[in-house]
Amino acid sequence: MITTRDIQQKTIADLFEQYPFLPGFFEENTLEVDGQINEKLDDFLNILDDEEEKENRAMDKSQVMESMAEYITQMLAFLGEDEDEGVNSITLLPGTNKSGEKEQFDELTINKSEIVCIVGPTGSGKSRLLADIEWVAQNDTPTSRTILVNGEKGDKKWRVTSGHKLVAQLSQNMNFVMDLSVYEFIELHAQSRLVEDVEGVINKIFEQANNLAGEKFSLDTPITSLSGGQSRALMIADTAILSKSPIILIDEIENAGIDRKKALELLVGEEKIVLMATHDPILALMGDRRIVIKNGGIHKVIDTSGDEQNLLSELERMDNVIQNMRTRLRHGEIIRQEDIGF
Amino acid sequence: MNLVTVSGPPSSGKTAVILKTIDSFQKRGLEVGVVKFDCLYTDDDILYEKAGVKVKKGLSGSLCPDHYFVSNIEEVTQWGIKEGLDILITESAGLCNRCSPYVKSVTAVCVIDNLSGINTPKKIGPMLKSADIVIITKGDIVSQAEREVFASRVNTVNPGASIMHVNGLTGQGAYELSTLLYDEKIEVKTLVGEKLRFSMPSALCSYCLGETRIGESYQMGNVRKIDMEDKKGKK
Ligand SMILES: Nc1nc2c(ncn2[C@@H]2O[C@H](COP(=O)(O)OP(=O)(O)OP(=O)(O)O)[C@@H](O)[C@H]2O)c(=O)[nH]1
Ligand SMILES: Nc1ncnc2c1ncn2[C@@H]1O[C@H](COP(=O)(O)OP(=O)(O)OP(=O)(O)O)[C@@H](O)[C@H]1O
Ligand SMILES: [Mg+2]
Ligand SMILES: [Mg+2]
Ligand SMILES: [Zn+2]
Ligand SMILES: [Zn+2]
Numbered sequence: 001m002i003t004t005r006d007i008q009q010k011t012i013a014d015l016f017e018q019y020p021f022l023p024g025f026f027e028e029n030t031l032e033v034d035g036q037i038n039e040k041l042d043d044f045l046n047i048l049d050d051e052e053e054k055e056n057r058a059m060d061k062s063q064v065m066e067s068m069a070e071y072i073t074q075m076l077a078f079l080g081e082d083e084d085e086g087v088n089s090i091t092l093l094p095g096t097n098k099s100g101e102k103e104q105f106d107e108l109t110i111n112k113s114e115i116v117c118i119v120g121p122t123g124s125g126k127s128r129l130l131a132d133i134e135w136v137a138q139n140d141t142p143t144s145r146t147i148l149v150n151g152e153k154g155d156k157k158w159r160v161t162s163g164h165k166l167v168a169q170l171s172q173n174m175n176f177v178m179d180l181s182v183y184e185f186i187e188l189h190a191q192s193r194l195v196e197d198v199e200g201v202i203n204k205i206f207e208q209a210n211n212l213a214g215e216k217f218s219l220d221t222p223i224t225s226l227s228g229g230q231s232r233a234l235m236i237a238d239t240a241i242l243s244k245s246p247i248i249l250i251d252e253i254e255n256a257g258i259d260r261k262k263a264l265e266l267l268v269g270e271e272k273i274v275l276m277a278t279h280d281p282i283l284a285l286m287g288d289r290r291i292v293i294k295n296g297g298i299h300k301v302i303d304t305s306g307d308e309q310n311l312l313s314e315l316e317r318m319d320n321v322i323q324n325m326r327t328r329l330r331h332g333e334i335i336r337q338e339d340i341g342f
Numbered sequence: 343m344n345l346v347t348v349s350g351p352p353s354s355g356k357t358a359v360i361l362k363t364i365d366s367f368q369k370r371g372l373e374v375g376v377v378k379f380d381c382l383y384t385d386d387d388i389l390y391e392k393a394g395v396k397v398k399k400g401l402s403g404s405l406c407p408d409h410y411f412v413s414n415i416e417e418v419t420q421w422g423i424k425e426g427l428d429i430l431i432t433e434s435a436g437l438c439n440r441c442s443p444y445v446k447s448v449t450a451v452c453v454i455d456n457l458s459g460i461n462t463p464k465k466i467g468p469m470l471k472s473a474d475i476v477i478i479t480k481g482d483i484v485s486q487a488e489r490e491v492f493a494s495r496v497n498t499v500n501p502g503a504s505i506m507h508v509n510g511l512t513g514q515g516a517y518e519l520s521t522l523l524y525d526e527k528i529e530v531k532t533l534v535g536e537k538l539r540f541s542m543p544s545a546l547c548s549y550c551l552g553e554t555r556i557g558e559s560y561q562m563g564n565v566r567k568i569d570m571e572d573k574k575g576k577k
Binding site for chain 1: 369440456457459460463464467468471472475481482483484485486487488489490491493494495497498499500501502504505506512514515517518521522540541543
């Protein structure tokens with residue numbers, strides 16, 4: 001742990017060299033260094049003790065110094081995590097349904113690179129299950145479930161620290177709101193994650209996103225002018241490659257302008273645990289298993305059978321037929337019996 | 343009684359988050375009350391009333407709402423105790439980015455939304471920087487990347503805070519938040535003698551006192567002038 005004593009006597013130049021992420025802290029806290037780079041931190045921050053500066057900036061020296069020490073501590077921890085500290089599995093231990101009865105399973109472990117679907121009527125408790133996972137429930141939510149990470153009692157750090165979210169989310173109504181190009185957008189995300197090879201990551205995400213999107217886009221396209229499918233493709237590629245969260249929650253993926261199968265393959269290929277709430281039979285059968293929720297509790301866990309997998313290709317063919325018809329309609333063509341093809 | 347101060351920019355989702363959190367408190371059988379502080383107008387009291395909690399509202403009118411808050415918080419606390427509340431939540435619209443209503447011993451929550459732009463954390467003063475818990479709302483309508491970037495900016499200006507994402511519409515995260523806000527061991531009896539986390543400026547100029555005319559000869563008291571010179575030596 002870094003304390004204020006470790007940093008106050010060092011010069012800003014030394015601190016910047018030792019902690020390359022520190023300029024971001026100065027920037028966000030509107031501390032302009034300019035010509036004072038060789039001053040000791042302690043001296044530099046003296047400006048904050050001046051009554052007028054203190055009133056103007058609404059910061060005081062000791063608070064800024066403590067905050068900086070805490071920030072450095074967190075960032076070092078964040079950077080220092082190696083792969084074996086990663087999340088390989090999560091395990092659900094049963095709680096109770098809305099009537100207080102024990103859930104219908106003994107223990108459910110989901111490993112990385114697995115896709116598990118969650119199905120059940122509205123209000124049955126799908127979102128609650130996802131929320132339990134996100135909160136690493138420890139018998140302290142309305143369901144009394146317990147979630148283990150790598151087979152052990154989850155660390156509470158997952159709950160409230162910004163760099164350590166267990167779960168990343170992708171849902172239907174998400175949009176881009178920033179006014180940036182595709183390139184700038186990925187760059188910004190990469191920088192906030194302290195990625196070293198920013199250029200390489202941008203190219204990788206860009207390629208993958210275009211591989212998922214029906215229509216291609218370029219690096220200088222403004223993100224707000226991407227089509228629905230393109231936006232979704234970029235979000236999925238970005239989340240797969242840049243998000244540190246080991247679990248991805250997906251709330252449906254609409255079937256327009258994006259190759260959903262490839263999207264799931266990409267997530268799984270990046271060793272994510274994928275949980276997907278869906279009503280779409282094609283997506284549901286793409287999962288390795290599905291959890292059926294009833295009355296707030298896990299009612300059944302069903303493995304996707306070989307028969308179901310065979311059905312999947314049939315379903316996909318039907319889906320293609322409909323997609324094709326949609327395209328033909330758009331182009332003013334007439335639809336005939338043979339277009340249906342079966 | 344527990345006391346919680348919730349503050350945040352206008353329309354960031356304070357009421358939505360508080361209402362969802364109240365839901366969880368009520369399910370646990372806790373008696374909740376809310377006091378809404380605002381400047382000119384608010385409808386929030388009606389929403390709280392509908393949720394079945396005791397409500398008071400205070401409009402600061404011509405004063406900075408945060409100054410008004412500190413001048414009234416003790417009376418409000420006594421009201422809550424008299425009403426037999428388990429938890430009293432105050433909501434104030436952070437209209438003044440310079441001030442903040444946080445008291446040292448009272449749990450301070452700042453609500454800020456993903457749509458406000460990634461430079462917002464930099465612009466908000468003590469209201470964000472000295473909060474114990476920062477709630478980020480409206481994550482349902484932006485991308486995962488934008489959420490992550492926004493949260494990391496918030497973390498940079500307030501590394502000590504617990505940062506949580508709550509959806510004000512669906513209530514996702516509100517149950518979890520409620521567990522951080524209530525502690526049955528805490529018993530607030532009075533705030534007399536307690537201190538603010540950060541002093542509030544006493545900007546008092548002739549316009550505060552009702553002056554309407556423009557021009558230097560009408561300006562008195564705490565007058566500050568914009569720097570019109572081109573800065574030299576700096577880019
Ligand atoms: N999509 C979305 N909308 C939200 C969310 N939280 C709040 N809102 C909406 O944002 C608007 C403002 O929310 P309020 O809760 O009234 O905000 P407030 O901070 O209490 O506003 P004032 O008290 O007027 O300062 C409302 O229309 C809410 O429904 C959220 O998480 N997602
Ligand atoms: N096991 C449980 N015990 C008690 N309450 C529960 C349980 N499971 C779910 N609930 C509560 O039931 C309500 C509905 O659950 P939830 O929102 O998760 O449903 P959903 O399946 O996501 O619905 P939708 O399809 O509409 O999104 C919530 O208030 C949730 O907290
Ligand atoms: Mg739901
Ligand atoms: Mg409100
Ligand atoms: Zn003020
Ligand atoms: Zn004035």
